Amino acid sequence: MTQSLTEEAASAALPPAPVGFWQAFAFWLKLGFISFGGPAGQIAIMHQELVERRRWISERRFLHALNYCMLLPGPEAQQLATYIGWLMHRTWGGVVAGGLFVLPSLFILIALSWIYLAFGEVPVVVGLFYGIKPAVTAIVVHAAHRIGSRALKNNWLWAIAAASFVAIFALEAPFPLIVLGAALIGYWGGRIAPDKFRAGGGHGAAKHSFGPALIDDDTPAPAHARFRWPRLAVLLAVGALLWSLPMGLLTALYGWHGTLTQMGWFFTKAALLTFGGAYAVLPYVYQGAVGHYGWLSPAQMIDGLALGETTPGPLIMVVAFVGFVGGYVHPMFGADQAFLAGAVAASLVTWFTFLPSFLFILAGGPLVESTHNELKFTAPLTAITAAVVGVILNLALFFGYHVLWPQGFAGSFDWPSALIALAAAVALFRFKRGVIQVLLGCALVGLALHLLRG
Secondary structure, three states: OHHHHHHHHHHHOOOOOOOOHHHHHHHHHHHHHHOOOHHHHHHHHHHHHHHHHOOOEOHHHHHHHHHHHHHOOOOHHHHHHHHHHHHHHHHHHHHHHHHHHHHHHHHHHHHHHHHHHHHOOOHHHHHHHHHHHHHHHHHHHHHHHHHHHHHOOOHHHHHHHHHHHHHHHOOOOOHHHHHHHHHHHHHHHHHHOHHHOOOOOOOOOOOOOOOOOOEOOOOOOOHHHOOOHHHHHHHHHHHHHHHHHHHHHHHHHHOOOOHHHHHHHHHHHHHHHOOOHHHHHHHHHHHHHHHHOOOOOHHHHHHHHHHHHHOOOOHHHHHHHHHHHHHHHOOOOOHHHHHHHHHHHHHHHHHHHHHHHHHHHHHHHHHHHOOOOOHHHHHHHHHHHHHHHHHHHHHHHHHHHHHHOOOOOOOOOOHHHHHHHHHHHHHHHOOOOOHHHHHHHHHHHHHHHHHHHO
16 A cells, blocks of 8 residues: 555656647546536536646646636636637637537537426426525525635735625626726735735645646746737637628628527627626626517526526526527527527527637637736736625525515515525535535425425
8 A cells, every 4th residue: 555655646746648639628528518516616627627636737827717717708617618728739629628618508408498498387397496496596605605715815805805796786886897996906906915916815826736737837838829919810800700700691681680680799798798707797698688688587587597507518508598598489480490490599699609708718818828927917817806706696696586585575585495595505515515416406395395385
């Protein structure tokens, strides 16, 4: 046993062997099917697999990339996978990593959305969703806790998180303004109290040493990760083409006010104008898809979030549910082609939502790689990460209100839902149960309660 421990220690002291493209492809494909738990859970899975177990990237480089992705509009977990894939295997590595993070959940959500619309009034389905909805609220609270435990390492960062919560909850400040304020605080805080705004909040980027990584703290950026103006111009031109061709085709076929055209335009804006990842973008999507366009009802939106939580991939894939329901209810291919309309709408919505994320990473990655040791760039990102914690907590209250007071504060308090949410929180926080286990257990409890009431 002593010899095996010695060999294991010696192996941990050496960097891992280089990783081939197809070896990485197999991992990204696996990740696409196991990435449950929303952004916090997915980032935790990538950290465990890529930093701790495989040592493909060091924790400091991992956190620096994560801070950049938190700054961007769009789903931070998918962008982080794209970033690491790009860093390891150039442009196609990033496209494969980000694409495989999304595609499994797209196909699964199309199938689940059809089942939901076709059989949503069946008592069994109603009961399952009754139990899942309060569990979702507990999962969002748990997400805030997990991100906060990593990001809030000192009183300065705690204060930023509290201020962002007050700003969005009490003052209804737009999230871009919160991001800008946090960035400014981080910039000046990095000058006044630099130790408080280093990666990890002044306590170092890593709690433990996992051994040397393939892309370590001091590993030079590879040639493709160095900034070049011609490369940036080509990327921007390709991105503009990939957006304008489908948008132009939709406008020509259905007009500017057609359902599919408006979906493409709305979710392009959602991808570009909303910050803070999935938890921050959901209120914007809710307001537009439910309030302005009427593609689905408030209850359907919450049910869609529950479906998003139960499938792998980024939580913002709930947009595929929104697209499917909008296309299914307003079929543009004829009443007998409702499923086809829903599937096309879900696919188009996914395309327009995620295209900017790929461009942000592939175009901005070289700049980020040139700044991973410069505090003037990392301090604002550290402050933004802290601010996002407050925004996620606000979203948890938003969901909790709709679940526990389904008819508003004027209506009755839903005690069974509150007890289910409490049980889910205990399972997550105290017993460290996985998201899928919690959702499955709560779904069964909800089904039992619904059938007893019926």
